[in-house]
Amino acid sequence: MEFSKSKATERPKEAPAHFTVYEVGTDEYIYCPVRNRAYKVNGKPEEIVRQWWLYRLKEQYGYPFDQMSVEVPVKVGHAEAKKAADVVVYTNATKNQARIFVEVKKQNRKDGLDQLRVYMNATGCRIGLWSNGDPPHVYLLRMEPTASQEEATWRELRDIPKKSQELADVDTPILRGELTPVKDFLSVMRECENYIKAHQGESVFQEVFKLIFAKLYDERKNLKNDNSPAVFRVGAFENAADAKRRIQKLFSDAKKNWKGVFEDAEELLLSDDSLAFCVSALQKA
Numbered sequence: 001m002e003f004s005k006s007k008a009t010e011r012p013k014e015a016p017a018h019f020t021v022y023e024v025g026t027d028e029y030i031y032c033p034v035r036n037r038a039y040k041v042n043g044k045p046e047e048i049v050r051q052w053w054l055y056r057l058k059e060q061y062g063y064p065f066d067q068m069s070v071e072v073p074v075k076v077g078h079a080e081a082k083k084a085a086d087v088v089v090y091t092n093a094t095k096n097q098a099r100i101f102v103e104v105k106k107q108n109r110k111d112g113l114d115q116l117r118v119y120m121n122a123t124g125c126r127i128g129l130w131s132n133g134d135p136p137h138v139y140l141l142r143m144e145p146t147a148s149q150e151e152a153t154w155r156e157l158r159d160i161p162k163k164s165q166e167l168a169d170v171d172t173p174i175l176r177g178e179l180t181p182v183k184d185f186l187s188v189m190r191e192c193e194n195y196i197k198a199h200q201g202e203s204v205f206q207e208v209f210k211l212i213f214a215k216l217y218d219e220r221k222n223l224k225n226d227n228s229p230a231v232f233r234v235g236a237f238e239n240a241a242d243a244k245r246r247i248q249k250l251f252s253d254a255k256k257n258w259k260g261v262f263e264d265a266e267e268l269l270l271s272d273d274s275l276a277f278c279v280s281a282l283q284k285a
Contacts, residue, residue: 028042100160158170
């Protein structure tokens with residue numbers, strides 16, 4: 001997370017063109033372009049991440065500040081959530097319909113995804129973003145409940161759509177050059193573990209290891225250069241059963257290539273939806 005720092009004799013009185021932290025003596029200030037006022041941020045690293053994202057949403061994604069709100073109360077059932085949403089991006093300046101919920105944390109924090117899902121479920125918003133300022137950021141897509149699946153399910157997007165884009169515009173194949181090293185693999189495993197335990201009773205380690213085995217094969221055999229598309233992925237709108245058939249083929253090919261790791265008859269035992277969730281969590285790594 002990079003941003004400018006500037007020495008100043010007084011707190012800022014207007015929003016800068018680019019995100020800047022102003023140093024006034026021993027104090028640090030930012031000027032929030034959404035609330036139109038200056039804030040002291042000494043000891044408030046989470047606020048710095050939030051302000052960094054406000055500017056990023058405008059400069060990189062094209063959303064004007066008048067389509068954003070911060071510290072937004074969210075009604076969950078008959079009461080408000082204990083914590084207000086950090087940032088909400090709306091479809092337009094009337095702010096009647098949320099397009100993206102943003103949950104930010106200070107650097108090195110890993111929690112907050114569950115809270116983001118609460119906001120999205122309560123409002124029906126389909127797109128969510130979680131970030132502690134350091135990549136990889138998490139881009140969530142809420143899949144609506146169906147006749148056979150009463151609860152919403154979740155997929156990870158490659159990115160959030162820009163103001164001018166539709167969801168389908170970010171649902172393109174992942175290229176080798178876009179993969180990022182996993183900095184906290186344990187948190188990814190726990191996320192998969194929690195989902196699998198909540199939805200079925202298979203061995204978490206064994207089934208996730210099968211997926212990692214298939215992913216390693218994809219990277220070794222299919223990702224020849226930075227422009228090579230990954231086979232190990234699940235599209236945002238892809239049928240989970242179709243995704244499972246493709247990943248099962250990868251797993252079968254991997255078993256043939258690296259004999260002795262798994263029995264020939266072993267298959268992926270995760271349900272279609274559980275597999276799609278875990279693949280979406282692993283696919284960008």
